[in-house]
Amino acid sequence: MKYIKSKTYATGFLHAFCLGASLLIVSDAWAQTKVFRAGAAISNITPRIGSSINGSMQDITITGIHDETRAGALVLDDGTTRLVIVVSDLCMVSREILDAAKQRAQSVTKIPVERMMMSATHTHSAGTACSVFQSDPDADYTKFLTERIADAVIRANNNLAPARIGWGVGHESSQVFNRRWRMKPGAAMPNPFGTEDKVKMNPGVGNPDLLEPAGPIDPEIPVISVQTPEGRPVALLANYSLHYVGGTGKGEVSADYYGMFAERMQQLLHSDGPVPAGPGPDFVAMMSNGTSGNINNIDFGGEKPKPAQPYEKMRAVANVVAAEAYKVYQTIEYRDWISLDARQTEISLGVRKPDAQALKRATDIVASAKGPNMVSREEIYARETTLIKEYPDQVAIILQAFRLGDLAITAIPCEVFVEIGLELKERSPFKPTFTISLANGYNGYLPTPEHHRLGGYETWRARSSYLEVDASPKITKTLYDLLSKLKAAQP
Structure with missing residues (x-):
C-alpha cells in the first residue's frame, strides 16, 4: 500500500509538472505570436x-x-x-x-x-x-x-x-x-482694456x-x-x-x-x-x-x-x-x-467673464466704431468682451x-x-x-x-x-x- 501511494503521488506530481511546463510553453508561444x-x-x-x-x-x-x-x-x-x-x-x-x-x-x-x-x-x-x-x-x-x-x-x-x-x-x-519680454522700467505697455501690462508680446527686434x-x-x-x-x-x-x-x-x-x-x-x-x-x-x-x-x-x-x-x-x-x-x-x-x-x-x-464696468466700456467702444468690422485693438477686444459675456x-x-x-x-x-x-x-x-x-x-x-x-x-x-x-x-x-x-x- 505504501508503494501504491507513493506511485500515485509521483504520477500526480509528474502530471502537474508536465501541465505546468505545457502552460509555460503555450504562454511563451502566445507571447511570440503577438503582432503589433x-x-x-x-x-x-x-x-x-x-x-x-x-x-x-x-x-x-x-x-x-x-x-x-x-x-x-x-x-x-x-x-x-x-x-x-x-x-x-x-x-x-x-x-x-x-x-x-x-x-x-x-x-x-x-x-x-x-x-x-x-x-x-x-x-x-x-x-x-x-x-x-x-x-x-x-x-x-x-x-x-x-x-x-x-x-x-x-x-x-x-x-x-x-x-x-x-x-x-x-x-x-x-x-x-x-x-x-520684460521691459525696462518706464517702458509703456498699454493693453486694449485701458490698463498697463508687465510684459510685452513680440516687442520688436532691437527694441532699446x-x-x-x-x-x-x-x-x-x-x-x-x-x-x-x-x-x-x-x-x-x-x-x-x-x-x-x-x-x-x-x-x-x-x-x-x-x-x-x-x-x-x-x-x-x-x-x-x-x-x-x-x-x-x-x-x-x-x-x-x-x-x-x-x-x-x-x-x-x-x-x-x-x-x-x-x-x-x-x-x-x-x-x-x-x-x-x-x-x-x-x-x-x-x-x-x-x-x-x-x-x-x-x-x-471657469470662464473669465467681464464685470459690469468692463462690459459698459466695451459696449460704448463697439457702439462708436465706424463700421461693422472692428479695426483697432480696442474695438476688436471690446467686441470680444461683449461676446464672452454670453x-x-x-x-x-x-x-x-x-x-x-x-x-x-x-x-x-x-x-x-x-x-x-x-x-x-x-x-x-x-x-x-x-x-x-x-x-x-x-x-x-x-x-x-x-x-x-x-x-x-x-x-x-x-x-x-x-x-x-x-x-x-x-x-x-x-x-x-x-x-x-x-x-x-x-x-
Whole structure:
C-alpha cells in the first residue's frame, strides 16, 4: 500500500509538472505570436478659394493655394487596444467638428472615441474651423472637414498591417524663442482694456527697452517612427514647441512649416537608398504642435533679420527641424511589439467673464466704431468682451494621456504655455513624455497663473483667451493623475 501511494503521488506530481511546463510553453508561444500593427493615411482638407483664412484679427479671403493642407492619421494596434492620432493643418478646430469626426470614424472602425486624439497644427494660413476674432467657419467647410478627418482615420485603419515602432528625442534650440519680454522700467505697455501690462508680446527686434525674456523654451523634438517588419517607412510623428512661422503670399493657403517638415522628411527618408520593396500605402509624416503658446521663431534679442521672400523663412525652419528629426530617426531602435493604453477625462473650468464696468466700456467702444468690422485693438477686444459675456460660466474640456510602451503623450485643447509642457515632462512617470496642444477642441491660450499676473496679449480676455486664471494647475494635476493611472496599469 505504501508503494501504491507513493506511485500515485509521483504520477500526480509528474502530471502537474508536465501541465505546468505545457502552460509555460503555450504562454511563451502566445507571447511570440503577438503582432503589433499600424496604418497611416492622409486626407486633403484644403479649403476652397473664396472662403476665409483662420489666424488673423481681420477676415482674409483665400485667393490662392500655395500648398495643400492635410489631415494625417496614424492608427496603432497592439492586438488588444487601438489608438488613433490625427494631426490636421488648421489654425485651430472646434470640439464640435472633432466630436462629429470621431463619431463617424468610430461607426466604421469601432475604435472608441476616447482612444482618438485629434489636433490642429496652428498654421495661420489654413481654412477656418473655429470662431475666433472676425472669422467664422462656413457650414460647407465644417461638413467637409468632419468627413475628411474621419476618412483619414478610416483609411488608416483599413491600412493596418504588421509593423514595428520606435522613438527618440532630438534637440533644436536655434528656432525657438520666448516671445514675451520684460521691459525696462518706464517702458509703456498699454493693453486694449485701458490698463498697463508687465510684459510685452513680440516687442520688436532691437527694441532699446528690452530687458529679458519672461520665460524659458523647450528645444526637444520627440520623434515616433513606424516601419514595416522589412523596414519600409510607414509613418513618422514629430512634436515641436514652436508657433507657426508665417510669411505667406497674400491670401494664400499654406500648411506653414508643419507641412514643409512633412515634405522634407519624405525626401530625407527616401534618400537613404532604395526603400525595401513591398506593397503598402505611401509614407505619412506629421508635425504636431507642442507647448508653444508663448514661443515663436523671432530672436528679439538678436540682430534684425534680412527681409525674406514669401515662404523662405518657414522652409528654412522646416529644413533645420527636419535635419534634427532625421538624425534621431537614424538612431531609433525598433520594437516588434509594445502595449498601448489610453486615459481620457472631462473637466469643467471657469470662464473669465467681464464685470459690469468692463462690459459698459466695451459696449460704448463697439457702439462708436465706424463700421461693422472692428479695426483697432480696442474695438476688436471690446467686441470680444461683449461676446464672452454670453459664454456659459463653465466650459467642459477633454484631457487625454496615451501610452505607447514606455512613451506618453498628453493632449490639451489650448495654446499651451511652454512652462506647462516642461512641468508635465518633469513630473511624468514616463520618459519620454510630450504634449500635443490644440487637441480635441479649442479653448484659447493656457497661460500659468504667474503669467496671468504679468498680463500681455495671451492673457487678454477674448475667444482666444478666456479660461479661468487657475486653469493650468487644474489641467496639469488632472493630466498627472491620468499618467499615474497609466503607469499603475502598465503590464
